[in-house]
Amino acid sequence: MNTPSKLQAVVECKCPRCRKGPIFSGKMFSFKGQVTNEYCSHCHLRFEREPGFFYVAMFISYAMNVVEMISISVAAYVLGVALTYENLWVYVAIILVGVFLFAPLNYRYSRVFLLHWLTPGLRFVPEISEKKAA
């Protein structure tokens, strides 16, 4: 079985060490919600590296939110919502709807970005990836 690339592992939310086990259970957009697995099902890596580890993901999520809000505002302007004082609440409403819709994506990918790119000492180990799941 081929080893997924780094980008593929990030997009599919796979474990940063083996790129095989899923980080989350549950679908991104479901009413039951998505749950971060405690351990990787393939290599048994503990995803929450230390107590409070995922607090850092909150800051990543904040940065993603800012980018999304700016993008939504620019998109609204380009699509014809005039930038006038009367349209202030239209922009606020559009941004709030966008933030609400992007929240599950931010939750998921802020943790994936943290695990894949911002955790020192956590890297891909091909030998672990090649082993069959225990």
Ligand SMILES: [Zn+2]
């Ligand atoms: Zn793993």
